[in-house]
Amino acid sequence: MISSATAERRPLRRFTGFPAREEPRPWCATARWQNLYSQRLAFEAALGKPAVWDAMEGRKAARLYLASPFVDIQARERWPEMTAWLIDTQARLRCAWTAVGGVDDVTVDQVD
DSSP states (O other): OOOOBOOSSSOOOOEEOSOOOOOSSHHHHHHHHHHHHHTHHHHHHHHTSOOEEEOOTTSSOOEEEEOOSOSOTTOGGGHHHHHHHHHHHHHHHHHHHHHHTOSTTOOGGGOO
16 A cells, blocks of 8 residues: 655645555456445445545546645644644554455455
């Protein structure tokens, strides 16, 4: 699982929680996404908050993320708060992954 905060010309906007890897087999990536998405209520219950789900249609990847409450990543005086938020969010994501059993072993045969 890769976690990242993005800061472009816009405010710090997201924390990525879905494994950020390009799946060479598009059907497998789709199966994994569908499996996780079908468990979104349990995932979000374990997470403790709703996530943003992005299937990234037409690509070999998908993602989910949590919006950051921070507006400016350049505000160094808030870096301790940002770091605490990232650590807490990462721990929540790991708990949510565990609660639904992850997706690494999901195959296309396991998805309706």
